[in-house]
Amino acid sequence: MNRKPALSFWQIWNMCFGFLGIQFGLALQNANVSRIFQTLGADMSDIPILWVAAPLTGLIVQPIIGHYSDRTWTKLGRRRPYFLVGAVLTTLALLCMPNAPMLWVAAGLLWIMDASINISMEPFRAFVGDQLPTRQRPLGYAMQSFFIGIGSVVASMLPWLLTRMGVSNDPGASGIPDTVKYAFYIGGAVVLGAVSWTVISSREYPPDALRAFDIERPADAAQVDKGSAHRNGLLWLGAGMACTALVAWLHLERELYLLTGGVAVYGVALLWLSRSSRTSMFTQVMGDMYAMPDTMRRLAWVQFFSWFALFAMWIYTTAGVTQVHFGSSDTHSAAYNEGANWVGVLFAAYNGFAALAAIVIPWMVRRWGLRISHLINVWLGGAGLLSFLLIRDPHWLMLSMVGVGFAWASILSLPYALLSDHLPAQKMGVYMGIFNFFIVIPQLMAASVLGLLLRMFFHGQPIYALALGGASLFIAGLCVLRVREPVVDAAPATATTGS
Numbered sequence: 001m002n003r004k005p006a007l008s009f010w011q012i013w014n015m016c017f018g019f020l021g022i023q024f025g026l027a028l029q030n031a032n033v034s035r036i037f038q039t040l041g042a043d044m045s046d047i048p049i050l051w052v053a054a055p056l057t058g059l060i061v062q063p064i065i066g067h068y069s070d071r072t073w074t075k076l077g078r079r080r081p082y083f084l085v086g087a088v089l090t091t092l093a094l095l096c097m098p099n100a101p102m103l104w105v106a107a108g109l110l111w112i113m114d115a116s117i118n119i120s121m122e123p124f125r126a127f128v129g130d131q132l133p134t135r136q137r138p139l140g141y142a143m144q145s146f147f148i149g150i151g152s153v154v155a156s157m158l159p160w161l162l163t164r165m166g167v168s169n170d171p172g173a174s175g176i177p178d179t180v181k182y183a184f185y186i187g188g189a190v191v192l193g194a195v196s197w198t199v200i201s202s203r204e205y206p207p208d209a210l211r212a213f214d215i216e217r218p219a220d221a222a223q224v225d226k227g228s229a230h231r232n233g234l235l236w237l238g239a240g241m242a243c244t245a246l247v248a249w250l251h252l253e254r255e256l257y258l259l260t261g262g263v264a265v266y267g268v269a270l271l272w273l274s275r276s277s278r279t280s281m282f283t284q285v286m287g288d289m290y291a292m293p294d295t296m297r298r299l300a301w302v303q304f305f306s307w308f309a310l311f312a313m314w315i316y317t318t319a320g321v322t323q324v325h326f327g328s329s330d331t332h333s334a335a336y337n338e339g340a341n342w343v344g345v346l347f348a349a350y351n352g353f354a355a356l357a358a359i360v361i362p363w364m365v366r367r368w369g370l371r372i373s374h375l376i377n378v379w380l381g382g383a384g385l386l387s388f389l390l391i392r393d394p395h396w397l398m399l400s401m402v403g404v405g406f407a408w409a410s411i412l413s414l415p416y417a418l419l420s421d422h423l424p425a426q427k428m429g430v431y432m433g434i435f436n437f438f439i440v441i442p443q444l445m446a447a448s449v450l451g452l453l454l455r456m457f458f459h460g461q462p463i464y465a466l467a468l469g470g471a472s473l474f475i476a477g478l479c480v481l482r483v484r485e486p487v488v489d490a491a492p493a494t495a496t497t498g499s
Contacts, residue, residue, distance in 0.1 A: 069123045453468065
């Protein structure tokens with residue numbers, strides 16, 4: 001009976017190294033895009049809707065890339081062509097972003113940048129499932145978390161480091177300091193270099209080899225109950241239209257149209273699936289999503305509450321810390337820019353702690369299993385975000401970032417390890433893309449409702465978005481208890497992968 005052979009430490013290192021570059025670009029985006037938007041004139045209430053580009057492009061791009069990468073085989077392999085194309089496009093977007101002359105240009109570049117990052121990112125998740133046996137997958141995803149942490153530390157700190165090296169942090173005529181511009185230029189080079197290293201140094205199993213491993217599961221077409229899909233489609237469409245009308249009648253925040261419109265679009269998609277008799281990329285992806293494995297359904301709730309918290313942190317930390325801990329909301333003031341740079345340092349810190357946590361997490365998994373380890377880590381993150389309400393000295397926020405770092409490393413690794421053993425390898429890419437829906441949907445929810453919640457219950461104070469994020473992480477920890485542990489295969493011999 002064929003078993004997928006284990007890879008050596010350095011083979012796993014090489015296949016995950018590209019994530020250092022991908023996260024370098026994401027960290028620059030997360031730490032600086034709100035700052036760029038505010039500098040170009042965006043009102044604080046507009047920041048969430050401008051940020052919606054990031055999750056929405058992931059919602060569209062990742063399942064498409066997953067679907068086609070499952071069906072790709074070239075001289076570069078199955079996943080690696082997508083790594084390379086995404087890296088080139090991401091580099092170009094990073095070079096342009098800090099030079100955006102107007103707000104709408106910056107918003108458009110965010111769409112392009114995030115779509116490009118997703119082209120590379122989605123196949124990297126499936127790459128680990130393709131190449132590693134079940135027992136090595138927690139190590140593979142933890143290794144990705146390690147590189148994510150290392151890349152993000154440097155990227156998030158770059159403006160602060162460049163300031164210490166003498167580069168001007170003065171906003172100048174353009175409003176974007178040289179520290180931010182040079183950080184994005186360096187980021188473009190790192191993205192292209194790191195991803196190219198993985199493309200050059202890694203190999204992939206061809207489709208025939210994957211089918212030969214006993215871990216391969218048959219990739220049968222998803223069986224869809226068309227009557228059920230039709231009924232559910234009508235319900236979702238009706239709910240979306242009713243909620244859209246309610247938002248208009250009550251004159252609520254326009255960001256809510258994003259949420260209600262998404263509900264209606266999902267209903268239309270289910271109706272299309274129920275009526276369609278033709279096989280296409282859309283019907284295959286929708287069919288796989290509608291008939292997803294039970295483990296994925298349970299993990300969806302874990303992902304929902306985890307990523308709602310993360311998106312709240314990414315959107316509102318700069319505004320909250322500069323206002324509460326540095327006493328300024330004026331984007332042209334020295335205090336605001338000092339506070340914004342410190343947020344970059346805090347983001348670097350949680351990613352640094354995540355890199356350390358990635359070393360500890362495999363030990364935690366061996367000691368307590370995947371579920372309890374993930375619960376502990378996300379609860380540490382919840383406590384870290386809630387502590388922003390209590391700490392007033394910005395330097396002590398470093399302690400908060402310890403918990404956030406453990407949560408971040410765990411969110412980026414353990415849900416994928418819990419999921420991958422329950423997926424057929426021939427559909428690893430498309431299911432990883434569908435799994436991204438449960439990262440995207442909570443981010444769209446956060447972009448839609450956080451502004452309303454802050455206005456209605458917290459007098460518009462952005463620091464309370466972090467408290468909501470902390471509570472959300474505690475709920476995520478409880479949800480993971482509903483997921484069953486995967487069955488670990490016997491330890492296989494170490495071998496080199498096919499080319």
